[in-house]
Amino acid sequence: MSELCLYNTLSRSKERFEPLDGKVARVYSCGPTVYAQQHLGNLRAYLFADLLKRALRFSGFEVRHVINITDVGHLTDDADLGEDKMELAARKEGLSAWDIADKWTQVFKRDLEKLNVLPPDVWCKATEHIPEQIEMVATLEQKGLTYRIDDGVYFDTSKDPHYGELARLNLKAQQVQERIEGAAAKRSPVDFALWKLSPKDDTRRQMEWDSPWGRGFPGWHLECSAMSSKYLGAPFDIHTGGVDHVPVHHTNEIAQAENALEVRPWVRFWMHGAWLMFEEGKMAKSKGTGMTLDQVEGRGIDPLAYRLFVLGAHYRQQMSFTDEALERAQTAYSRLVRHALELELAQDSAGVSQVPGFRKRFREVINDDLNAPQALAVLWEVVRSRQLGGVEKRTLLHEFDEVLGLGLAEARIAAPELNARIEDLIRQREEARRARDFAASDRIREELEAEGIILEDTVEGTRWRRA
RNA sequence: GGCGGCGUAGCCAAGUGGUAAGGCGCGGGCCUGCAAAGCCCUGAUCACCGGUUCGAAUCCGGUCGCCGCCUCCA
Structure with missing residues (x-):
């Protein structure tokens, strides 16, 4: 039986994976900021995490999975200025920031369900872990790794010799943008906020908390460091997210966590999913180019057809999204379901079985850094095989679908509708x-x-x- | 300026040293009274140039084009 190998951003290579404790894989996935509906690009990230989780189970490991919900708004624009996204959305929709978070969290979870994404063992919200975050800042402060300026407490990256290793940042050569003039007199452009103080003027944030440093809110990288270690311990096995997280978010998470918790490496495998590209560029909420799952359904396309579409490209590969491609995926999906339904009726007995061969190939490609496109190819070969009997096909389909999550095993011929x-x-x-x-x-x-x-x-x- | 990626048939895309997976579409056929569904057949020498090699889409060098990140972002 082949071994599961996963691409680790830390080493920039595929490595054989085994949980630290040999049995339970502990996985943390960076969740969304819930100020709007997640678009298809965002959703791709969770389909990737789900594929990973299913593959881990397929390899016989148990999985303890945590996804966070970032319900504290951060900033819309520059790191130092700009309005808070949550508060902005709240104002636009005439709701409180808390209601906004709640609303979009529900929608997010519903979308995942439609996509057949297995729910995590723990959902955790940033706002419900303020004490843990404050504690982490305090620890870092005690170790002398922070400094205070007007608008908050910052992490002093110069104190961490390992800072930026994940992204292989070349701090010296990096051309750093001029900071916008203002309160943030950071010592280095890459230093980042651990605790932001509420503005001193009359504008009050809807979401703010008391802390040893004053009323304010946590820096945006803090929640993941604090919550992951709370629910998964430290170190833990795998941390997932989008590629954009490599240079900033994950880099900073590592700096905080490794210094506060004194473990290194804090996370053994960092895995990142690539973007879904629209013709005009990547799908981005900020650019208003996102398409939502609701819109997909509005076109009469099954969310699972979108899942099939996404599985058609490797998770580390940028993928082009076109309406045409989505519709083709629906055609293919319908066909697959029709086959699955037909096979539910199969009653033949097996001939000279080719089952082990297909099974082996499927496992090999999944174990090779989750090669879903090839896994799908094997699936189609099974469906169209002339060697396999119907019962054998059904068995394989069900097995493969444990990993692919296309709902093929659940496909049942609806009881004859009486009309x-x-x-x-x-x-x-x-x-x-x-x-x-x-x-x-x-x-x-x-x-x-x-x-x-x-x-x-x-x-x-x-x-x-x-x- | 730094970091990273891409360029494979009409489209979405696998493959990263041994003579190009899969899906959708197109065209042809089988089946059918005709359809539908299903099945069968059918297409590329891998951006370009040069090099390494017995052998390269796959390694190296260069050129052109495209994209992402470096600021919130999956």
């Missing part, structure tokens, strides 16, 4: 056909088709289904 009128029309059509009155029989078929009923003549007789 006396349609049954009656089909009978009439049968009579017409027997009488070779095809004009009449075609008329009936067309009438039904107009209302979305497709008739299929099979050896067992005429079947109908909704288009």
Whole structure:
């Protein structure tokens, strides 16, 4: 049996994976900031995390999975100025920041459910872990790794010789943008806020807390460091996120956590998913180019067809999104489901079995850094194989779907829908056909088709289904 | 300026040293009274140039084009 290998951003290479304790893989996935509905690009990141989780289980490991919800707003624009995204959304929608967070969190979870993403063992919110975050800042402060300026407490990256290793930052050569003039007199451009103080003027934030440094809110990298160690311990196995997180968010998470917790490496495997690209560029909420799952469904496309689409490209590969490609995925998905349904009826006995071969190939490609595109290729080969019997195909389909999560194992032929009128029309059509009155029989078929009923003549007789 | 990625058939994309997976589409065929569904057949020498090698889409050098991150972002 092949071993699971995963690409680790830390080493920039595939490494054999095994949980620290040999049994339970501890995985943390950076969750969304919930000030709007997640778009398809965001969702791709969680489909990637889900594929990882399913692959870990497929390898026989248990998985303890944590996803956070960033419900504290950070800034819309520059790190030092700009309005808080949560508060901005709240103002626009006429709700409190808390309600906004709640609303979009629910939508997010619902979207994941539609995509067949397995729920994590722990959902954790930044706002519910303020004490843990304050504690981490305090620890860093005691170690002399922080400094205070007007608007908050900052992490002094110059004190960490390992700072930036994940991203392989070249601090000296990096051309750093001029900071916008203002309160943030950071000693280094890469220093980052641990605790931001609320503005001194009259503008009060909806979300702020008392701390040893004054009223304010936590820096945006802090929650992940604090919550992951709380629920997974430290070190833990795998941390996932989008590629954009490598240079800043994850780099800073590492700096905080490794120094506060005194473990290094704090996380053994860092895994990053690539972007979903629109024609105009990447999908980004800030650019308003995001398409949501609701819109996908609005086009009559099954969310799982989107899942199939996403699985068609490797998770570390930038993928092009086009309407056309999405629709093609729906065609392919419908076809797959139809096969799955058909196979549910299979009762044959196995011939010379090729099952082990397919099983082996599937495991090998999944174990090779989650090569879903190749896994799908194996799936199609199984579906269209002439060697395999129906029962064997069904068995394999169910097994593979544990990893792919396309809902094929759950596909069941709906109990024959009773519809006396349609049954009656089909009978009439049968009579017409027997009488070779095809004009009449075609008329009936067309009438039904107009209302979305497709008739299929099979050896067992005429079947109908909704288009 | 730094870091990273991409350029494979009409489209979405695998493959990273041994003579190009898969899906969708197109075209042809089988089945059907005709359809639908299903099945079968059918397409590329891998941006370009040069090098290494018995052998390269795959390694090295260069050119062109495209994109991401470096500031919130999956």
